[in-house]
Amino acid sequence: MRVTSVIRSLVLLLTLLASWFLMQTYFQHSWKAISLRSWLGATKKPSSERLPRHKCGNQKSCPQNYFAFKIISGAANVVGPSICFEDLVLMSSVKNNIGRGLNIALVNGTTGQLLKTDAFDMYSGDITKLQTFLQGIKRGTLVLTASYDDAATKMNDKVRAYFTELGSSHVGKLAFRDNWVFLGAKGLLNKSPFEKHIKNDGETNKYDGWPELLEMEGCAPRKMD
Incomplete structure (x- = not known):
């Protein structure tokens, strides 16, 4: 019973660690992507600021x-x-x-x-x-x-x-x-x-x-x- 409990605990711990790792990786890349798009968007002038065509x-x-x-x-x-x-x-x-x-x-x-x-x-x-x-x-x-x-x-x-x-x-x-x-x-x-x-x-x-x-x-x- 003790061995089984230990194995279950290890499996649970590994599962939690894997989930945490995946979440960190996902959110980190998402944050970078969002930040990159936001940064690129910030370089474009709003339509109201673009020079008009005469x-x-x-x-x-x-x-x-x-x-x-x-x-x-x-x-x-x-x-x-x-x-x-x-x-x-x-x-x-x-x-x-x-x-x-x-x-x-x-x-x-x-x-x-x-x-x-x-x-x-x-x-x-x-x-x-x-x-x-x-x-x-x-x-x-x-x-x-x-x-x-x-x-x-x-x-x-x-x-x-x-x-x-x-x-x-x-x-x-x-x-x-x-x-x-x-x-x-x-x-x-x-x-x-x-x-x-x-x-x-x-x-x-x-x-x-x-x-x-x-x-x-x-x-x-x-x-x-």
């Missing part, structure tokens, strides 16, 4: 009565330009509505409605077509323009004068393979603040025969004047 991917949002836009010129003769307005891509390689030369989108300056897009090849002699296009722009229309490859070849004084009337300060000196992005308006009383121009210079060009691309974003007021 229209056209711009760095900031626009106030009321302003339109968000982003214009990117072409990169050499390889990567085409893109024009975004109010978070809608108007022209791009993906939309397959761009071409080398000048890429222009017309937008209603009051409603923001897209009116027309067109691309003008300045090598093949689209200059007459471009003149007709620019001459037909109605007052109050926003004009978003991006160069690709070369925009100045065969550009005559008449075309330059049309863009000057739209508010451009740089079109008069636009030369072979210069990069140019511009947003103006028909009936603009002053020069447009939305324009960038970079010269084609063999010593500073980012690409072999072309300067780096230009990117311009901002907020255009309704009925620019």
Whole structure:
């Protein structure tokens, strides 16, 4: 009887020890797992603290009565330009509505409605077509323009004068393979603040025969004047 009692006691003790060991191991690993998940979770910003996405991917949002836009010129003769307005891509390689030369989108300056897009090849002699296009722009229309490859070849004084009337300060000196992005308006009383121009210079060009691309974003007021 004594031997049996001793054996039972030993078995009970071993059972208790095994149970204690299993519980310790389980809870210890669970604690580590929970702690690891909590730690990883703590590194993520709450949704309320995440940076908001602005229209056209711009760095900031626009106030009321302003339109968000982003214009990117072409990169050499390889990567085409893109024009975004109010978070809608108007022209791009993906939309397959761009071409080398000048890429222009017309937008209603009051409603923001897209009116027309067109691309003008300045090598093949689209200059007459471009003149007709620019001459037909109605007052109050926003004009978003991006160069690709070369925009100045065969550009005559008449075309330059049309863009000057739209508010451009740089079109008069636009030369072979210069990069140019511009947003103006028909009936603009002053020069447009939305324009960038970079010269084609063999010593500073980012690409072999072309300067780096230009990117311009901002907020255009309704009925620019």
